[in-house]
Amino acid sequence: xxxxxxxxxxxxxxxxxxxxxxxxxxxxxxxxxxxxxxxxxxxxxxxxxxxxxxxxxxxxxxxxxxxxxxxxxxxxxxxxxxxxxxxxxxxxxxxxxxxxxxxxxxxxxxxxxxxxxxxxxxxxxxxxxxxxxxxxxxxxxxxxxxxxxxxxxxxxxxxxxxxxxxxxxxxxxxxxxxxxxxxxxxxxxxxxxxxxxxxxxxxxxxxxxxxxxxxxxxxxxxxxxxxxxxxxxxxxxxxxxxxxxxxxxxxxxxxxxxxxxxxxxxxxxxxxxxxxxxxxxxxxxxxxxxxxxxxxxxxxxxxxxxxxxxxxxxxxxxxxxxxxxxxxxxxxxxxxxxxxxxxxxxxxxxxxxxxxxxxxxxxxxxxxxxxxxxxxxxxxxxxxxxxxxxxxxxxxxxxxxxxxxxxxxxxxxxxxxxxxxxxxxxxxxxxxxxxxxxxxxxxxxx
Numbered sequence: 001x002x003x004x005x006x007x008x009x010x011x012x013x014x015x016x017x018x019x020x021x022x023x024x025x026x027x028x029x030x031x032x033x034x035x036x037x038x039x040x041x042x043x044x045x046x047x048x049x050x051x052x053x054x055x056x057x058x059x060x061x062x063x064x065x066x067x068x069x070x071x072x073x074x075x076x077x078x079x080x081x082x083x084x085x086x087x088x089x090x091x092x093x094x095x096x097x098x099x100x101x102x103x104x105x106x107x108x109x110x111x112x113x114x115x116x117x118x119x120x121x122x123x124x125x126x127x128x129x130x131x132x133x134x135x136x137x138x139x140x141x142x143x144x145x146x147x148x149x150x151x152x153x154x155x156x157x158x159x160x161x162x163x164x165x166x167x168x169x170x171x172x173x174x175x176x177x178x179x180x181x182x183x184x185x186x187x188x189x190x191x192x193x194x195x196x197x198x199x200x201x202x203x204x205x206x207x208x209x210x211x212x213x214x215x216x217x218x219x220x221x222x223x224x225x226x227x228x229x230x231x232x233x234x235x236x237x238x239x240x241x242x243x244x245x246x247x248x249x250x251x252x253x254x255x256x257x258x259x260x261x262x263x264x265x266x267x268x269x270x271x272x273x274x275x276x277x278x279x280x281x282x283x284x285x286x287x288x289x290x291x292x293x294x295x296x297x298x299x300x301x302x303x304x305x306x307x308x309x310x311x312x313x314x315x316x317x318x319x320x321x322x323x324x325x326x327x328x329x330x331x332x333x334x335x336x337x338x339x340x341x342x343x344x345x346x347x348x349x350x351x352x353x354x355x356x357x358x359x360x361x362x363x364x365x366x367x368x369x370x371x372x373x374x375x376x377x378x379x380x381x382x383x384x385x386x387x388x389x390x391x392x393x394x395x396x397x398x399x400x401x402x403x404x405x406x407x408x409x410x411x412x413x414x415x416x417x418x419x420x421x422x423x424x425x426x427x428x429x430x431x432x433x434x435x436x437x438x439x440x441x442x443x444x445x446x
Contacts, residue, residue: 013041014055016128017048017088019079020143021072022062024150024199024235026095030060031140033121038141040130046143050078054088056128061097063169065337072097073109080111092116094124096169118170138184142191145388147422148231148404149193153181153219154200158208159238160276161265162343163305163336166201173202175210178219185223194422195231195386196223197403204237204246217245224253230424231386233403235261239287240278247294257400260291261301267322268315271308276343281322288326299401301330306363307356308336309347316359323366329374330407331367333360368434375408375432382442385410385427387419395419397427399437410437417441 016037020030037044045052057079061072072095082088090113098105099117106115116124122132142149156171157164185196198220200206207215216234223232232255237246239262250256266272267281279287291298304319323331335356338349385397388404394411402408412419412427419425419441427439 013043014128015043015045015053016056016058017045017052017054018058018060019047019075020060021075022060022064022068022096024197025152025201026060026062027143028140028150028152028199029095029121031143033058033060033124034141034143035136035139036121036125036132037128037130039133039136040125040128042128042130050082051087052082056090056092057082057088058092058094058124061093061095063095063097063100064165065334065339067337069097076105076109076112080109083111090114092124092127094120100165100169138180138187140184142188142193144404145422146192147386147388148195148197149188150199151181151185151188151196152176152199153203153206153216157201158205159202160343162274162276163308163339165339165342168341170201173200173205173209175206175208175215177210178207178215178222181219182222182226185226185229189226189228192422194229194424195233196229197233197235198223199235202236202238203234204242214241214243217243217249220246220256221249221253224249224255230255231257231400233257233259233400235403237262239264239284242287247291250298251295258295258298259301259401259403260298261403262287262291263303265303265305266308266315267319268311271311271315274310274344274347275305275308281318285322285326299329301332301403301407302328303332303334304363305334305336306359307351309338309344309349309351311336311351311359320363320366323363323370327370327374328367329371329401331364331371332406333363333367335360371408372432372434375434375437378429378437379432381429383410383427383429383437383439384424385412385439386424387412387421389421390414390419395421397425408435408437410439412439412441 020027059075062068076093079091083091092114093112094116098115102115114127125132154173154175156173157167158173204216237260264284265275265277269280272279383399385399387395387397389396393414395414397410425441427441429437429439431438
């Protein structure tokens with residue numbers, strides 16, 4: 001008889017499901033966590049269904065407005081139900097909702113094993129039995145398509161917008177050191193990222209807490225020098241205090257997209273004052289006209305809030321006229337969400353949900369007509385397009401005027417074409433819809 005072989009000590013890898021909800025800023029936090037989990041050799045499943053068999057479910061939540069909060073709560077409940085069914089051993093909740101309503105959530109959903117607030121990644125990793133690694137600063141596991149990534153340049157916000165809960169959730173504005181941002185950008189480009197989307201709660205505020213002056217223009221100027229970086233896209237710029245040197249840098253840097261995301265929120269002076277936006281409708285219009293004067297080809301994206309407390313029919317009509325006159329290339333509309341602990345919460349939320357939705361629909365119908373007219377003007381033009389994905393019939397890409405997931409797309413027939421995801425192509429626009437363009441490639445792999 002052969003002697004019994006010693007039993008090998010095999011430690012099973014914990015299977016951890018990670019769900020990320022909310023904005024791109026939240027997604028970056030999730031990606032930083034995923035890099036730490038990878039370093040600890042955990043078996044990580046991104047966006048698992050609640051029917052998955054897991055040791056841990058980790059949900060990064062959003063607590064910004066009513067709909068986002070409801071989505072977060074619904075997701076938590078689905079996974080706690082899976083826990084009760086024996087599919088999941090433990091459920092952890094992190095992020096903005098957890099930060100804002102920690103004690104309330106602990107009482108109402110006791111099935112959650114632990115709640116973590118903002119900036120507690122180390123505590124999360126340790127609670128999973130891992131080892132948080134300081135040397136991984138600036139490293140992330142990208143969950144977007146590998147050719148583009150979000151780059152967060154600051155945390156928190158110093159603004160006092162009456163409708164917004166972000167400052168109380170995320171704290172005061174803290175700019176990241178420029179050297180740290182540039183190092184992260186270089187690492188991302190080395191990994192194949194060709195488009196960086198610059199984000200924070202207020203990107204044009206960047207640097208004020210570091211050197212007492214706005215430094216978004218010098219930051220972009222330095223990012224533009226990184227070899228291999230084809231597109232740099234700027235989001236979340238604030239209209240009040242918009243730095244004029246930013247436009248000069250954009251004009252002089254071919255790889256900075258002619259695209260400016262600038263949420264205006266409203267045009268009525270009374271509402272803007274109540275919102276604490278520190279700008280008037282007239283000044284907003286002058287700013288947009290100045291951007292177009294300096295960079296005529298720029299695509300301007302904005303968002304508006306309808307149904308703010310006390311918004312009259314006349315003020316909504318003023319907003320409609322503003323949109324008609326300025327003809328924004330890209331636009332989104334939110335219905336006002338009455339958020340506790342914000343300055344606007346003491347106002348009477350006197351616009352019904354029905355009217356809010358009707359106004360949002362009217363504004364978006366107006367924008368749909370404008371967008372169709374602007375898109376038709378592009379038929380016959382040559383555009384540089386980055387291919388993001390494909391479906392059974394089309395390759396799906398974007399021009400520099402479009403941010404992923406929120407803006408227009410370009411569709412190219414797959415028949416007779418062989419294109420690569422993550423690659424830029426010259427295409428000819430042959431047809432236009434309200435929020436999409438159809439094209440044919442004319443040059444391969446530029």
